[in-house]
Amino acid sequence: MFLNGLCVQVYCVVVHLTILIEITVTIVA
DSSP: OHHHHHHHHHHHHHHHHHHHHHHHHHHHO
């Protein structure tokens, strides 16, 4: 259960970082 929760947390962080990078690239470009 802990491992599953950790994977979900890591997945959420990756998704958030990807969205932030896309927004930053869009603003800069």
